[in-house]
Every structure is written in C-alpha cells, then in structure tokens.
Amino acid sequence: MSKQPILEITNLHAGVENKQILKGFSLTIYPGEVHALMGLNGSGKSTLAAILAGRDGYDVTEGTVKYLGQDLLELDPEERAREGVFLAFQYPVEIPGVNSTYFLKAALNEIRKHKGQSELDAIEFLALVKEKVKLLDLNDDLLKRSVNEGFSGGEKKRAEIFQMAVLEPKLAILDETDSGLDIDALKVVSSGVNKLKRADSAQLVITHYQRLLNYIIPDHVHVMADGRIIKSGGKDLALELEAHGYDRIVKAAAVAA
C-alpha cells in the first residue's frame, strides 16, 4: 500500500491581475520528507507559498492542490492552518500590544478545538512552551514581548520557528527563512527545523541560496524557473547549483524542452 501524499500539486497555473506567475507547477510531497525549492527571484517561489497558505489576491486558473487528499484551495486560510498547514513568513508582521505567548496560545487552542481536543489552560500551555524552548535552545524573552514588535530580523525568524514547534504542523512551508540571517542565526533556525522533522509531517523549504542547505539536509531539491520546476534531484543538485549557478540548469532545461 503506498502512502498518501501530504501535498500533491498538479499543473498549477496562477497569477495576479492577469499576470501569470505559476505556469504548470507540479510537486508531490510525502510524509517524513524535506523538500527544498530553489530558484531565482521572480521565479514564483513566494507566490506558491502564498497560494498554499491562502493569501488573498491570487487567481488560480488551472490545476489542483490536494492536501491529505482534500482540495486545499477550497479552504479558508484559518481552516488550512487548523488542518496543519503552517507558513513561516518571509516577513513576519508586527502586532503591537498583543503578547506573543497569548497569541500563540490562541493559535494552538484554535487548532486543538478543530481537532476535537480540549483547549490548554495557561498553566498547561506554559509547560508546553517551556519544553519547546528547551528543545530549540531559545531565549524565552521574545515570548514576553508583543508579537514580532521591535524584533530584529533574526529574532522574527526564530519566533516563526518557535511557533512552528508549538503548533506542530503536518506541512510546514518555510518561505525564505534564511534571508537576512547571519550565520549564527541561520544555524539556530536550521537546527530548529531539523529537530522538528517528524515521520508523519513534511517540510517545504523555499530558498534562494544554497547555504541554508548546509544545515538543513533535504531529501529532494527542486529548481524553479518561470513558474514551474525545471529540474529535480537529490541534495547534490543544490551543490551543482552552487558550483555553476542557475544559468546552466535553466539553459539545459530550455534545450531539453
């Protein structure tokens, strides 16, 4: 019996205001897998992330997205989140005056309610937070502050990973989580991601640079250009990209097509 994929994107065409961005994007992700999606700026990586999370303003003109067998595009963003889709934002927004711990507790309890589980009270939640703080070796000061308010770029990304640790998604999409991070922050973030890898969940790591893949070892690497995947391979593909740049692969793909 073959496993059911967590995510199955078939021939996805989508864009904004008559501008086609995704042009026949297909990708299947199974439980336990880490996929890296690489590509130049403008290739459509972040659009894909936005559409998967349900951000408003994109038109899907063709193709399907199945999440655990159901039509993902039919669901509202909050329903997707409650079903286990998590997006680590490239630019996490600030919500002044809203305490980070309070926010995360509200989010977790929405997910728990959806699953038919009892909501955690403050004490139970703090115990969980403590455990995750320890797991990720984080400084819990961030949790006492307002959501992302006044955080440095690195702090925002760490906070995203921390949320992911608490919410335990089935499908985590990391949208350029490495952008703007120095090496130390990059290590912290990637070690978090590695620790959160589980047999029943999957991660889609979107990145521009190969360097993140020094720390996160993907099972599959895909190169994206002009709205679709032009080459897929193992982690060696990332190294090839690093050595020769995107040009060669893009050209080779064009010749093949």
Place this chain on the structure above:
Amino acid sequence: MSTATDTIEELVKTEYKYGFVTDVETESAPPGLSEDTIRMISRKKNEPEWLLDWRLKSYRHWLTMTEPTWQKAHHEKIDYQAIVYFSQPKPKKDAPKSLDEVDPKLLETYEKLGIPLRERGRLAGVAVDAIFDSVSVGTTFKKQLGEKGVIFCSFTEAVHEHPKLVKKYLGSVVPYTDNFYAALNSAVFTDGSFCYIPKGVRCPMELSTYFRINAANTGQFERTLIIADEGAHVSYLEGCTAPMRDENQLHAAVVELVALDDGEIKYSTVQNWYPGDENGKGGIYNFVTKRGLCKGRNSKITWTQVETGSAITWKYPSCILLGDNSKGEFYSVAVTNNYQQADTGTKMVHIGKNTSSTIISKGISAGHGQNSYRGLVKIAKSATNARNFSQCDSMLIGSKCGAHTFPYIEVKNTTASVEHEASTSKIGEDQIFYCNQRGIETQDAVNMIVNGFCKEVFKELPMEFAVEAQKLLGVSLEGSVG
C-alpha cells in the same frame, strides 16, 4: 479561489444587546422647556429655593447662548421643545424607602444589564447607584460606606441630606455659564450621583453609577459631583446603555470632580449608549461636560474612558491643575463604527507649580465612523516646571472611515516641557492574514489587534471593567471586517 478576507469593507449588522425597553408606568412632564418646566422639576423634587434660583439663572443664561457648531460632527438641528425633560417610573406609594420597595421590573432591567442592585451580586465589592431615565433607583452598600463616613447617594438625596456640601461645590468646577449644554443641564438636571469621601479616608470599595435611558423622547440630564477631601481616595465607575429607538435622544450630563490636598479621584467610564443602526438611524447624542479640579497640593485626578456607544460623542473630560504638584491623567479609547461620530479628548490646564499631566488617546474608526481627538494643553504663566506628555494614536479599519487629530498647545511659562506624539495606523490585511495563517479567524484577529492597540488604556481600568471593555470592543467592531 475561496479565501477569506475578501474585502476589508464589508459591514454586517451589529447586534446591540441592551436595546430592550422596560415596560413600566412612567410619570412624565409634557415635552418642552420653559421656566414652568423647571419649576415643575424643582417642585417634584421638593427642592430648596436656592437650587430653584440656580436652575432659573442657568436657564435664563442658556436662552442667551447659541448651540456650538465647531465640533467635527454633524447632526440635524435639535428641537429642544420636543424633548421630555422629566420622566420617572411611577412610584408605588411614595418614593421607595429601600430596594425591596423598588418596582421589580426595574430591578429585572438592571439584572438583565448585568448590574445587580441587590447587595450580593457578581460585582460584589462595588457599590452601585442606578439612574433610570431621570431618577435614582437605588444605591447599594450604603451602610458599609456610611461606617467610613463616605457619602454615596443620589443627587436628589444629597440636596436634602447634605445641602451644605452640594451648595458649596455645585457649579464650582463647571459653572452654568461654561457652555451651551452645561447651562441646559444646570437648568433641568433631574438626578445623578453624589459622592463625598471625608478626610484621610480611602474608599473601601469601587463606587459605580449605572445610567439607563428607557422612555422615548426623553433627554437624560444627570449631574454627578464627587469630592475627595484631604488625603481621600476614591475610584468611581460609570456605565451607560439605552434601548434601540429610531429617533435620536439627547444625553447632556455634567460631571464635576474636586480633589483637595493629597486627594485622589479615579473616574472610569464605559459608555455604551445605543449608537444607532448600521445606516446611522437613531442613537444617543452624548454631549457631556466632565471636568475635575485638582484644587489641593499633590492631588490627582485620572479620567479613563472607553467610548463605544452613542451616535455622536462629544466630550472632553478635563483637569484643572490648580494645586502645586497636582497630577492629571486622561486615558481614552473611542470607537466609531457604522455612522458613529466621536469628537473627544481632554483639556489639561496647568496653573500650579510642578504640575504634570499625561494624555493617552486611542481612536478606532471602522465603517463610516469619524473619530476626532481634540485636546488642549495649557501651561499658565504661574505653572513653573509643568510637564505634559500626550500620545494620540488612531487606527483605521477599512477605507471609508476617518481619523482626525486637533491638538492645541498653549505655553506661557518657559520652564514647561510638553511632548506630543501621534500615529495613525491601519489594520493591515497582512496582520489579519498572519493571524488567519495561525488558525485565528478574522473577527478574532481584529479583536486581538484592536485590544493590543488599546492595551495602555485598558490597564488603567478596574479589573471587572477591563474585561467588560474588551468584550464591548469586540461587539462594537463585529462585522467591521469582511
């Protein structure tokens, strides 16, 4: 694609849950205002001659005044002859001597509003005076307060029981000549709360007045007077609701606070008068004059207000900082949704030395709501080393509402330090989407973001009120984001 947060504009109907009418027999004056009306009110209340004289002086002065038009709010001309100036639930025999004699329907009304007048309710520890239309229904915890020498009663009762105090302080902070609505109130006020905290006494519980307009075409003109004698402390809460009616109703109250040496008054309001429907029909005109006098050295007055109701809110709870080292504070959250208009803010008048004031104002506009902050910080020549800090933040929800800020600053003393900060933000689709992506639905996200925005003010409210205020904010903004 079926995503949420389609537009940030879509408005749906908001349910105003206090909109019911209580069916009690009332005794009302015919509509209209004249010296006869005033004499009638005074006679009904069995008032002393000096008070009637004061009312008549006020009325005669009012006749010489014209309605102000400088506020940033628009309404049809008010017909002062169409208003009923006196309405009271018909007494069973005479005036109720205790709560047991109060019409059970009235008690039920307050239970429905969540304000238990019987002296063991969920607000245990809060003494309540309830004003129904124009008259006080009953005051709780009188005995316990009496043991400390605290006087907390209806204004009418104070006129009879404590005439010296009333005579001394009535109009001492807001004279009847002050403004159009204050003059009108002085002429026709019918009841209100009176509170006196004697020297050195820290009031053992929160004092609270609950105002309810019930009868149609009735104006509510209440008068509140609070005096903290030397070293006295009091925390006072005020709540208001009204039934849903299609016509506008006028509420023109006057509140006067006096703090003597080392006295401290904390006055908190959660104003939830009926705001009108989603098309702007009906609702209360809330034209109120509230002012506190920090008369003594080291005295302190704090105004905290959460204004979510009324079709039009027009008020500026102010502090006159007369005593040296006195402090004034103003914390405000004003919400306008649908077609509500609010023009609110404060005046901080520094006269004494080393006086300081803090102003934190949060305006939230949704729907077609218009929200204005208007404030004056005045440093007199005598106010050496005066300090003021003002912060005015506005938040916009949707694109049809407006936020306006009118800060006035007058400084006559060079040692003064005045700071003003202002910001305007829009609840971003990005913020809402971020919350959605974490499993939090749009309405909850808006509540969360707005509550975060108001945090600095909510933390100034007494606990029960803070919870109430947060809920109220949620209800007021329900459906403001589609």
